[in-house]
Amino acid sequence: MNSWANYQLDHAAMLQRLNHPTGKVKMILDTDAFNEVDDQFALAYTLLSPDKIDLLxxxxxxxxxxxxTSPAEGMEKSYKEIFNIYxxxxxxxxxxxxxxxxxxxTSREEPVPSxxxxxxxxxxxAADPDDPLYVVAIGAITNVASAxxxxxxxxxxxVVVWLGPNSxxxxxxxxxxxxxxxxxxGIIYDSGVPLVVLPCHSVASHLLTSTYEIDACLRDRNKLGTYFSDLFHGRFERFGLNRPGWSKVLWDVSAIAWLLNEEWVPSVVRRTPILNPNFTYSTDDSRHFYKEAIDIDRSLVYIDMFNKLGNHST
Structure with missing residues (x-):
């Protein structure tokens, strides 16, 4: 039996911990910021929501x-991109x-030091158990599982909030x-850590936007907005897709939106699935609970995010 079994919450405590936070939360954001274009949006959105999020x-x-060229280079590029957004x-x-x-x-027993x-x-x-730390992961969850x-x-x-799996x-x-x-x-599912999943396909996949919308809402509003517009155009042009009708999902924004307002991102409690080596799920109704988002109001999320990004003074 893994040592984490000694620290798992009972069912009643888990259900309590999975309640949506009502006040301001303390948070760490774990991000592969250079991977795509959505992490940068999620980071800026977090920083521009200080009434709800205290980003530690x-x-x-x-x-x-x-x-x-490697996971290490990806991490280093992400590290530098975070400072670029700052x-x-x-x-x-x-x-x-x-x-x-x-x-x-390389195994479930060996954490990767960092x-x-x-x-x-x-x-x-250092967190109070009654005021838990929210660890929001919007990339591979290596750092969190290693911890x-x-x-x-x-x-x-x-509480781990993860933009990772599908529904x-x-x-x-x-x-x-x-x-x-x-x-x-697998560790995130099996360890018993309180977990909120923002599924990619069928939830975050609703967060489609286009170069036209990004330009209208953000270009020339401030340095950040123009950078985001350039990023978006560069992403589409790299793959030859910058044409009318094409759109892109800002997946990672969903994790921040859930923290800000669960009415925008409704979720339900389920039993934690078992992740198989072929990346399918098995079920066991005796396992601990987790929470999974089931929908997202794309309009309300983007109204809030574009307002904050576009009106930021730089």
Whole structure:
């Protein structure tokens, strides 16, 4: 039996912990910020929502795709991109930033050491159990799972909000944030950490937007808005898709939107699935609870986000 079993909440305590927070939350954002274009939106949206979110730190997550030569380079590019967003926003006292894992987990027993892991642990242990730390992960969940393996005591001090899998009924969970690190993804489901999942397909996939909308709402409003517009155009032009009718999902924004207002992103409590090696789910009705979003109001989320981004003074 894994050591985290000693720290799991009972069913009543888990249901209580999964209630949507009513006040301001303390948060760490774990992001692969250079991977796509949506992480940058999610980071800025968080920073521009101080009435609801107290962002204590930002941690860089690894990624490996066409935009990096290795997970380590992906993490390092993400680390630098976080500071780039800070600079564009002219922030005077931005939250500290920490480098994350340089590779994915090779087993469920061996955490990948990093500044990010230590920061998650230290911040979580300092949290009041009645005022838990929200660890919002919008990339591969290596840093968070490594922190749980290294210090399972944090299970009682945190809530993980993850933009990663697809909806529970989707035929496959073979999607980027899950499949990059199977061991870490399995730990998040099995450890008993309070977990809120923002599914990619069937929920976050509603957050479509286009170069035309981004230009209308953000270009020339401020340095950040113009940067976002340029990012969007660059993404489409790279793949030859910048034409009328094409759109792009800002997946990661959904995780921030859930924290800000659950009415925008309704969710339900379910039994935690078992993640199989072929990235399908098995079910067991004796397992602990988790919460999964079932819908998102694209209009209300984007009205709030574009208003905050467009009116930010830089």
């Amino acid at each position: 730190a930002v941690t860089a997550a690894p990624f490996f795709n066409w935009n990096s 600079k564009l926003m002219d922030l005077q006292s931005p939250p500290p930033v920490y480098r994350g894992s340089a590779h994915f987990m 500044e990010a892991v230590d920061t998650i642990i230290e911040t979580a242990l 749980i393996v290294k210090c399972p005591e944090i299970i009682r001090k945190i 529970y009924w989707w035929p496959t969970q073979d999607i980027f944030n899950v499949s990059q690190d199977y061991h870490a993804s």
